Amino acid sequence: MGLKSKDLLGMKQLSAEEIMEILDTAKTMKMVVENGPKKTSHLQGKSVVTLFYENSTRTRLSFELASKYMGSTSANISASGSSVAKGESLLDTARTIDMMGTDIIVMRHPQSGAPHSIANKINASIVNAGDGMNEHPTQALLDMLTMYERFDKFEGKKIAICGDIYHSRVVRSNAIGLAKLGAKVSVYGPRTMMPIGIEKMGVTVADSVEDCVRDADAVMGLRVQLERMKSSLFPSVAEYARFYAITPEVLKLAKPDAFLMHPGPCNHGVELPTAVYDCDQSVINKQVTNGVAVRMAVLYLLMARRNNL
Amino acid sequence: MKTIIRNCKVLGSDKTELYIEDGKFAEAFDAASADEVIDVKGGTVLPGLVDMHVHFREPGYEYKETIATGSAAAARGGFTSVCTMPNTFPVCDNAAVVEGILKRAADAGLVRVYPIGAAGKNLESNELAEIGLMKEAGIVAISNDGKPIATSGFMRKVLEYSSDFDIPVLNHEEDLTISGGAMNEGEVSTSIGIRGCPTVAEDIMIARDIILSEYLDIPVHICHVSTKGGMRMIREAKARGVKVTCETCPHYFTLTDVTCENYDTNFKMHPPLREEEDRLAVIEAIKDGTVDCIVTDHAPHHQDDKDVEFSHALNGIVGLESSFALCYTYLVKPGIITMERLVELMCHNPSKILKLGRGGMNTGDDADLAVFDLDNEFTFDKNKMLTKGRNTPFDGWKLYGKTVLTIMGGKKTYEELC
Numbered sequence: 059m060g061l062k063s064k065d066l067l068g069m070k071q072l073s074a075e076e077i078m079e080i081l082d083t084a085k086t087m088k089m090v091v092e093n094g095p096k097k098t099s100h101l102q103g104k105s106v107v108t109l110f111y112e113n114s115t116r117t118r119l120s121f122e123l124a125s126k127y128m129g130s131t132s133a134n135i136s137a138s139g140s141s142v143a144k145g146e147s148l149l150d151t152a153r154t155i156d157m158m159g160t161d162i163i164v165m166r167h168p169q170s171g172a173p174h175s176i177a178n179k180i181n182a183s184i185v186n187a188g189d190g191m192n193e194h195p196t197q198a199l200l201d202m203l204t205m206y207e208r209f210d211k212f213e214g215k216k217i218a219i220c221g222d223i224y225h226s227r228v229v230r231s232n233a234i235g236l237a238k239l240g241a242k243v244s245v246y247g248p249r250t251m252m253p254i255g256i257e258k259m260g261v262t263v264a265d266s267v268e269d270c271v272r273d274a275d276a277v278m279g280l281r282v283q284l285e286r287m288k289s290s291l292f293p294s295v296a297e298y299a300r301f302y303a304i305t306p307e308v309l310k311l312a313k314p315d316a317f318l319m320h321p322g323p324c325n326h327g328v329e330l331p332t333a334v335y336d337c338d339q340s341v342i343n344k345q346v347t348n349g350v351a352v353r354m355a356v357l358y359l360l361m362a363r364r365n366n367l
Numbered sequence: 368m369k370t371i372i373r374n375c376k377v378l379g380s381d382k383t384e385l386y387i388e389d390g391k392f393a394e395a396f397d398a399a400s401a402d403e404v405i406d407v408k409g410g411t412v413l414p415g416l417v418d419m420h421v422h423f424r425e426p427g428y429e430y431k432e433t434i435a436t437g438s439a440a441a442a443r444g445g446f447t448s449v450c451t452m453p454n455t456f457p458v459c460d461n462a463a464v465v466e467g468i469l470k471r472a473a474d475a476g477l478v479r480v481y482p483i484g485a486a487g488k489n490l491e492s493n494e495l496a497e498i499g500l501m502k503e504a505g506i507v508a509i510s511n512d513g514k515p516i517a518t519s520g521f522m523r524k525v526l527e528y529s530s531d532f533d534i535p536v537l538n539h540e541e542d543l544t545i546s547g548g549a550m551n552e553g554e555v556s557t558s559i560g561i562r563g564c565p566t567v568a569e570d571i572m573i574a575r576d577i578i579l580s581e582y583l584d585i586p587v588h589i590c591h592v593s594t595k596g597g598m599r600m601i602r603e604a605k606a607r608g609v610k611v612t613c614e615t616c617p618h619y620f621t622l623t624d625v626t627c628e629n630y631d632t633n634f635k636m637h638p639p640l641r642e643e644e645d646r647l648a649v650i651e652a653i654k655d656g657t658v659d660c661i662v663t664d665h666a667p668h669h670q671d672d673k674d675v676e677f678s679h680a681l682n683g684i685v686g687l688e689s690s691f692a693l694c695y696t697y698l699v700k701p702g703i704i705t706m707e708r709l710v711e712l713m714c715h716n717p718s719k720i721l722k723l724g725r726g727g728m729n730t731g732d733d734a735d736l737a738v739f740d741l742d743n744e745f746t747f748d749k750n751k752m753l754t755k756g757r758n759t760p761f762d763g764w765k766l767y768g769k770t771v772l773t774i775m776g777g778k779k780t781y782e783e784l785c
């Protein structure tokens with residue numbers, strides 16, 4: 059039991075068996091979150107530090123609660139208001155945290171590969187909570203848990219992901235993870251936000267949002283940052299909403315029992331009309347609980363590996 | 368409404384009569400039932416010409432040209448379809464302006480007007496214009512013509528974004544960091560003391576766009592090519608399978624920069640008139656298939672904008688009413704190309720590139736046609752032009768190929784059959 063690696067850097071580093079073990083464990087953890095008492099001993103005597111170089115509300119809180127529900131000691135560091143603001147290097151900061159006896163560092167960083175660059179230089183386990191445009195494995199795992207609760211297996215399922223594919227670490231992690239489990243991922247977004255060579259990652263690039271969503275078992279909208287207009291990636295909110303949004307008509311093209319996900323935060327009226335965000339097929343709010351459950355599973359399984367060594 | 372065109376020569380057919388019913392080409396019918404029988408006295412009928420590059424100045428610069436006067440000039444030139452560039456005021460960078468242009472064009476009713484939308488908001492190379500919404504309103508292409516797309520980064524975004532809507536990108540090729548002159552850079556500009564704009568300013572941008580088009584596998588159309596180097600690169604790119612198309616204008620194969628010696632601003636345009644070797648290279652490229660389209664870049668200006676010092680004068684010349692005659696006189700009559708090839712250049716190819724569906728002359732096709740007198744020489748007279756602009760370098764030229772009749776959708780839009 060437990061993960062093979064010291065760290066969870068990305069879905070690239072997980073095997074299909076490990077992913078399934080995380081999802082199965084997360085199902086159990088979800089019962090703890092939902093039914094209580096929200097105090098277990100899975101991480102008793104362990105310490106977890108969240109080190110965030112980028113703002114985050116839900117991911118950070120979700121990790122913090124996950125570790126506390128399992129009885130660990132936890133602390134938070136933000137890039138602003140710490141020695142990082144005084145110019146300390148990432149490695150020095152990580153080593154300092156490591157030397158204080160930390161077992162797990164949950165880290166978010168705006169640069170792709172930042173967690174990878176320190177992982178083999180410290181003893182603590184690193185959990186990647188998002189690195190630049192590379193990966194956000196626990197988001198993908200919570201999306202997959204949401205799917206796993208609704209289908210018993212991933213093989214042959216069509217997952218549609220629409221929006222800013224280029225800048226999305228959520229897409230990369232989902233594409234890699236879902237491919238390992240045998241699902242078919244279809245992506246669509248403005249060509250200006252479609253990275254060259256994405257099809258080599260095993261996803262299909264659709265011709266239109268309709269084409270992407272048609273017959274999908276699950277549909278995921280992605281946040282489009284409005285600042286992207288300034289970098290000439292799309293012209294206006296009106297045009298984005300007209301040609302790229304998941305409208306009620308588009309969602310109807312998916313399978314009748316398909317459901318809608320979004321990693322949040324959502325720009326209402328841009329990538330999703332509010333009517334779609336709130337519709338019966340939307341599981342967006344339910345996903346948040348899964349976020350805590352999946353992070354509990356990840357933290358626990360990383361420590362379980364240590365205990366087995 | 369039934370019309371018979373009588374006593375005509377039809378390219379590629381031995382017909383001498385054409386029948387039109389309810390705006391479409393029709394099978395032969397009884398002359399007694401015709402509302403009108405037009406005797407074109409041996410004139411040659413071609414499908415209505417398509418000019419994919421004109422400036423009609425409305426909205427905003429109605430003192431130079433209106434959609435109505437531009438349409439009349441187009442009809443007089445034998446054109447039944449034109450594509451209007453977006454450098455109006457306000458710029459045609461949103462659906463509301465597109466709708467306004469289409470409304471004015473329908474009111475004039477003399478030529479099919481296909482608006483071209485701006486690639487960037489306000490023709491700048493910063494933010495994309497609402498290309499999708501403009502396409503729904505009726506644009507057929509996008510271009511920042513008048514201004515080049517300044518950076519490779521923005522050009523890439525334009526190509527990528529436009530490909531989502533399957534809409535062609537037409538680019539005015541000029542590297543402003545080394546152009547900026549008022550005429551071609553060379554011995555003439557040096558001798559008359561005018562700051563020059565080198566051929567390489569155009570070539571560098573053509574090279575850039577070919578490279579981007581090839582990398583992204585997205586088509587690009589190069590506007591008004593005037594240089595030997597540009598033609599060479601386009602020829603090579605096409606041979607390699609790059610999806611590049613291009614156009615040139617009659618003035619680039621009839622005139623050179625020597626004509627600027629008298630500081631006559633009717634010889635000032637962008638790209639500027641080049642040297643003899645470029646002129647010959649343009650002809651060679653027309654001949655060998657490198658050039659896809661001949662356009663006018665019809666750019667009417669008010670006298671006040673032209674009757675000034677050469678360096679201060681605005682760029683551009685009118686062209687709709689001289690284009691066919693210049694092409695016929697200088698390309699077909701001397702045997703450089705065939706009439707069939709000219710019809711490709713002036714009708715079928717632009718229609719294909721922009722997916723306009725024009726140029727058909729079979730039963731059921733829209734009756735768009737033009738009849739030309741190929742046998743009698745005439746003197747091109749700038750005062751007879753229907754455009755508001757008088758800025759033509761061809762006043763007084765002796766030419767063949769006067770338009771005698773233009774019909775658009777079965778409707779007579781120009782007639783000079785006396």
Ligand SMILES: [Zn+2]
Pocket residue numbers: 512513539590591637638
């Ligand atoms: Zn131009």
Ligand SMILES: [Zn+2]
Pocket residue numbers: 420422452512513664
């Ligand atoms: Zn132009």
